[in-house]
Amino acid sequence: MLEVSGLSAAYGAVAALEDVHLRVAGDQVVCLLGANGAGKTTTLNCISGIVPVRRGRVLFEGEDVTNRLPEQIVRRGVVQVPEGREIFPRLSVEDNLRLGGWTQRRHRSWRDDLARVHDLFPRLRERAHQPAGTLSGGEQQMLMVGRALMARPRLLMFDEPSLGLSPLLVRQLFAIIARIHRAGLPILLVEQNARIALAASAYGYILENGEITLHGPADRLAADARVRHAYLGG
């Protein structure tokens, strides 16, 4: 499905990623773990076409999408739910969602897509006409997930979805991620919270200083002494 090989990226002279390999198979949740600044977000942004790839390739469904424009990558179905509050604050909640479907705007089916997102997040239906900037942090996170679904993704990438959310909201969000996955969508999950990410994933990669240092099935990673020590608090 998604295959990243030999990926390198840099900000100016500072190397951010060095020879990163990772794969997401057709029906998996795969997580990418690592400390702050390890290069997790950069990896996603390289795949999304926001950060230029210096060396290496990104293949999606067998097609080379390295360094394509972000809009071309979204149109192919690789959609990112970014970290933080990356919404359009002064547009209504509904307009935020509609713009999520920008690449699908010529299709008549956006109303169905919107109805599906509203079923998944009833809160967004209640708040459809208020400015997105007035939503709470958790609601904004939901809005970004809904917005990504409006693009009819074939692979969904989450960047730190748990960041800044209460434990209750994190549980709700991961329940929704699991539900989206069960509906048949492969997921690449970037997280600092290794415990919850490994529990949700089938396979995991550990990124340290821009390089993949360890990878394997999620249950084996969760049992690995080094992972337990560095990421699971003992």
Next chain:
Amino acid sequence: MLMLKLLQAAASGVVTGCIYAMIALSVVIIYKATEIVNFAGGELVMVGAWLGLLLVGYFGLPRPVMLLAVPVVLFVLGAAFDRLALGRIARRRPSRRLEHATLVVATIGLSNLLKGAVRGIPYTQEVRRLPPLIGGAPIFVGDVVLERQDLAIVALAAVVMLALWAFFRYTLPGKALRATSQNARAAALVGIPVAGMRMSVWGLAASLSGLAGVMLAPKLLLTPDMGDVVTLAFAAAIIGGFTSLPGCVVGGAILGIMQNLVGTFIAPQAIAVTPFFVIMLVLLLRPQGLFGDTVGVRRV
């Protein structure tokens, strides 16, 4: 008599105010979309005016054709400038702050380029004036005299500004433009072509300036330096808060009316200082302008 003078000054003020508002809108939509202050806004007005005169006075085209052709040509000009100059500079991306300063300087370059280009055309060597958009006897409302052409200017400006408002408020491409100006990164991540949006904004802004030029041309002598009128548009934009589209319209109207009142009741020589006086007054009472966001200092 006093009342009549007052009404007459207000009526004339609304006409020039409409033109200031259109130029201010042109400057502000670029600023909102790209954070660039477009110093070539006035020269786009000037090019629009000369182009209108050329099409009507030299090629003898009917006026409605000219009114359609000018915004189309200016759209292409604005979009091309973004694509060929600003796009290239932005792609080199030395650093964000340096880039921003370079882009602003590039608009000053465009301003000089356009002035030079218009001066180079032999037709522009003589001082000319665009014949009125509509002829005919003035209309009296009570004792207030309204030129037909002034009514046409106000009507055209109203239609254009309403269309612009509806475009940003109700259409998906309009919302995509607003989204891009609110959060360019998020816009890219949902698949909105950010570079294309920027180019469209430049095209749209240049169209607005060009149309303003056509409206201004019958009231003013045409010279390659007539772009200086942009100072008044900046004033209108600042009064309105510089990030608010309704603010441009209100700011333009206030400025136009104030200028005419000052000209009528104080002294014609005082008209030139009026904008600065109004700006100082507004900024003293409301530093963010009438409709602006909260005040922040930005280093350029």
